[in-house]
Each structure stands twice: as structure tokens, then as C-alpha cells.
Amino acid sequence: MLHLFDSFGVTLKPVQGIGERKDNSIRFKFDYTVGPWFNTFTWEPGRKSWKNMITFERKDGSEGTFAEKELIPIR
Numbered sequence: 001m002l003h004l005f006d007s008f009g010v011t012l013k014p015v016q017g018i019g020e021r022k023d024n025s026i027r028f029k030f031d032y033t034v035g036p037w038f039n040t041f042t043w044e045p046g047r048k049s050w051k052n053m054i055t056f057e058r059k060d061g062s063e064g065t066f067a068e069k070e071l072i073p074i075r
Helices: none
Strands: 002-004 015-022 025-032 035-044 049-057 063-071
Touching: 035 063
Parallel strands: none
Antiparallel strands: 002 015, 015 025, 025 035, 035 049, 049 063
């Protein structure tokens, strides 16, 4: 479970994301009133980093990308 406190405008109250792990990834689904959004965290062992992809479901069922991030440790 992941809680997001959105200040960007999707909602003013926290929405729980329920996640499922598959291999090195955990995909969290957030059921907003505007439609589902997803945060997928993927562990990259060679880089020792996490990639975070934020996507959303369009009305036609296809997926769009909102943001991609990489979390790298400071050495």
C-alpha cells in the first residue's frame, strides 16, 4: 500500500494505492475519480537505483505517461 498526498490537482484527499510485485517491480494503482493512475517502481540492481514511472489510463483504455524518474543514491 502506498499513500500519495497530491498537491498537483487530481484530488485534495489522499488516495491509497494498492501494489503488486512482479520480479523487480511494484506497480501501485490509484483509483482517482478522473480514472486510474499508476506508479511503478522498478529496482535496477546494476545501477543500484529505483526507476519510477507514473502513468494514467485514458478514456479509451490506452495508457499515457505522465513522468519518469530515477532515484540514485548520493555517493
